[in-house]
Structure formats: structure tokens, C-alpha cells
Amino acid sequence: MCGRYVSTRSPEDLVQLFQVTDWRAEEALAPNWNVAPTDPVWAVLERSARGSDDGAPQSRQLRPLRWGLVPSWAKDAKAGARMINARVETVHEKPAYRSAFAKRRCLLPADGFYEWQQIKDHGTGRNRKQPYFIHPEDDQVMALAGLYEYWRDPAVKQDDDPAAWLTTCTIITTEATDAAGHVHPRMPLALTAEHYDEWLDPRHQDPDELRALLTQPAGGHLDARSVSPAVNSVRNNGPHLLEATAP
Numbered sequence: 001m002c003g004r005y006v007s008t009r010s011p012e013d014l015v016q017l018f019q020v021t022d023w024r025a026e027e028a029l030a031p032n033w034n035v036a037p038t039d040p041v042w043a044v045l046e047r048s049a050r051g052s053d054d055g056a057p058q059s060r061q062l063r064p065l066r067w068g069l070v071p072s073w074a075k076d077a078k079a080g081a082r083m084i085n086a087r088v089e090t091v092h093e094k095p096a097y098r099s100a101f102a103k104r105r106c107l108l109p110a111d112g113f114y115e116w117q118q119i120k121d122h123g124t125g126r127n128r129k130q131p132y133f134i135h136p137e138d139d140q141v142m143a144l145a146g147l148y149e150y151w152r153d154p155a156v157k158q159d160d161d162p163a164a165w166l167t168t169c170t171i172i173t174t175e176a177t178d179a180a181g182h183v184h185p186r187m188p189l190a191l192t193a194e195h196y197d198e199w200l201d202p203r204h205q206d207p208d209e210l211r212a213l214l215t216q217p218a219g220g221h222l223d224a225r226s227v228s229p230a231v232n233s234v235r236n237n238g239p240h241l242l243e244a245t246a247p
């Protein structure tokens with residue numbers, strides 16, 4: 001799974017990188033070196049104005065969403081903390097994801113992601129989980145493949161109340177290869193720039209064609225380095241978490 005990642009690019013940079021046409025400056029997020037489930041994260045998506053018909057023009061937006069998808073039919077928002085990843089092998093079939101996969105796809109910008117490997121601590125002789133930071137060799141931004149969903153809070157009476165709606169997202173994962181495969185059996189999928197338009201367009205709904213767009217981050221050219229166990233705690237944040245350490 002992908003349970004933590006890094007997202008530090010400014011919204012101004014992301015607007016340029018992803019050719020965004022709609023972004024609200026008041027929705028700015030701080031750089032985050034330890035993105036955890038239920039955190040707000042940047043997402044690039046395409047949608048038309050609310051209440052418009054299916055043929056209305058789409059705008060490419062940069063929006064903060066909550067990581068951990070809450071299905072529209074969920075009784076409460078608690079399920080989102082467990083639904084941070086969707087397996088590419090079954091994403092088009094699972095009730096929680098199939099509607100979003102057909103119509104609500106997004107890109108989640110990331111500098112890299114963390115995975116943990118079970119190793120023996122030579123000092124104590126016990127097994128422990130060693131974190132690794134996995135990132136593109138050229139340090140370019142990854143466009144992780146994501147889905148988003150709307151959830152209506154039944155406790156809020158008015159539809160036009162901003163608190164009535166929660167927009168959440170999940171990351172699509174696959175079997176890990178290359179550097180990531182040496183650390184963990186699963187890894188996030190990504191999109192290359194030439195496939196952004198097709199992936200984001202909600203009119204494209206063929207499951208096989210959509211899955212064919214997905215690829216390994218950075219074309220598989222990834223580097224993995226061991227980092228401090230400080231990343232294990234969501235309370236810790238900052239660029240020091242990316243510093244290489246001995247396993």
C-alpha cells in the first residue's frame with residue numbers, strides 16, 4: 001500500500017505543471033513531508049460547474065481533498081481512513097470505487113512516497129520496520145493516479161452549506177517493481193504528462209482503456225533510500241525526514 005507520501009510543491013508551481021485553469025488562492029496548503037491518511041492533499045481534477053449538464057465545458061482545477069475515500073453511500077465519514085488505496089486489479093469492480101473510476105479521476109502530485117521494510121535491529125536482535133523514501137531519480141513531480149468522491153453529511157440540513165459536502169480521494173496501487181519492489185510488494189501508479197487529458201476527462205469511461213494509461217511512477221526510474229524512523233509518527237514533519245540514514 002501507499003500509506004504516507006511527500007507533497008511540497010507550491011500551488012503556483014502545480015498550476016503551471018498541470019495547466020490548471022481554476023485555483024483559489026485561499027485554499028492553499030502548506031508543504032507536507034509526511035502526508036498521512038485523512039490529511040488534506042492537493043488534487044488536479046476536471047469538472048463542470050455544479051448543476052450544469054453532461055455536455056458543459058470542463059475546467060481543470062487544483063483542489064484540496066481529504067485523503068481516504070468515503071463512498072457516497074457510506075453512513076459516516078469514518079470509512080475514509082481505511083480507504084486510502086484502491087487496487088488497480090479490481091478498482092473498476094469494487095462498489096466503493098467503480099463509479100469514481102468511471103467518472104471522477106484525479107491526479108495527486110507527490111515528490112515521493114514512503115514504504116516500510118521488516119529488518120532485524122542489530123542492536124536489539126528484534127525485528128523492526130525500516131522506512132524508505134522512494135522518489136524519481138530526477139526528482140520530478142509524480143502525478144499519482146487517484147479517484148475522488150463526494151459524500152453528503154446527513155447531519156447538515158442545507159445543501160448549499162459548505163459543511164454539507166466532503167470531497168475525498170484515494171490512490172490507485174499495483175504490484176511494486178524496481179526500487180519500490182525491493183522494499184514493499186505494492187506501489188502507487190502514476191500518469192505521464194501525455195496522458196493527463198485522457199485520464200482527467202470524465203467522458204472517457206472504458207475501464208480497459210483507462211487502466212492502460214497507468215504506469216509506474218517516473219517510468220520505473222525510482223530511487224529508494226532509508227530514512228529516519230521519525231517519519232513513523234504523523235506528528236513529525238519537515239525536510240529532515242528525507243535525510244538518508246543507515247538502516
